[in-house]
Amino acid sequence: MVKIPFCEFCVKTRVLCQKCQSLLDSGRYQWLDVEVSDALLKVARKINLSEVEYVKSYEVDDLVIVLMRNTKRIPRGAFVQFEKELSSALGRSVKVVEYGSINEVIAQIVSPAKLLTISTSWLPDGTTETVVKIPSRELRRLPIRPERLQAIISQISGANVKVELVKERELRA
Template sequence: MQVPICGFDAKNAVLCPQCESKLENGQLTKADVDAAIKIARLAKTYPEIDKFSLFSCKEVSGEFVLYFGKSDIHTIRQSRTLYRTLQNEFSGKIWIVESEANDRKFIEDLFFPTKILSINVVWVPGGVQKTKVIVSGKWTSRFPIDVIKVANIVKQLRQLDIVIEFEEGQKR
């Protein structure tokens, strides 16, 4: 298991002086530390979690964006039980993204399992750059993803203004 803090610290929920200084210097966030401890606790019960690589965790408005390795994301998406187990450890909703993702892949990961038809950069009057995301299907009140939260996460973590539209014409 790979986590942002020392494996020993994660398993014992106590930070060593080195990890403590990383936290104070801003190299680590409180969310990184909390997520590492939670993942280490779950690894005791779920052996597949022990193989995961958690690179980082960012908190945005009470929601948690977990940066995992590509193969770990595949494992989590294959098992609803594993996803629910991870979700139950956190106080807010979790979003699973690839650690080395570019902006396009980052947005696609946030919208998973919904299909993204296109992601384009558009210029609006005043010289402002926006990223237009076209989502497959149409928006309904039962749409599984809160597009406002996705837009907020992308703005906070990637500094991109996104406009989300649906294939069948309704803007959000």
């Protein structure tokens, strides 16, 4: 069975025990995480998710980004089916992303669009900014608008993120 942070009973009944309620109260998880956990339990009846572990979910417009561990162990065909089943259970588009380094997460979120670079700039005030450069021709392939992409990557990484679309002429210069 898929590993989730909440008790299975709490997720199914939507009545949380003290332990599960404290996970929400701490701010570590939101109600969306409970909904996604419930959907995962339903999908796990059809698809083997025994080695998969739920990490966290983020919602952008009508897209839910689900961070998970060990999804690479799911065969490709089953993974596509898994995303479809999860989307159906939640009633929204879902993109399942393997939890790893922030660069890996960014690459999976922008997919099928191609990335140019991901770099970190250190600012004079001591903070950092992660700059994600995407060729402007890839704009139509992005799953979400660049400004929303910037917001969701910032939310996931906890870092200041800037998404830049780079024109072809700028690449050659």
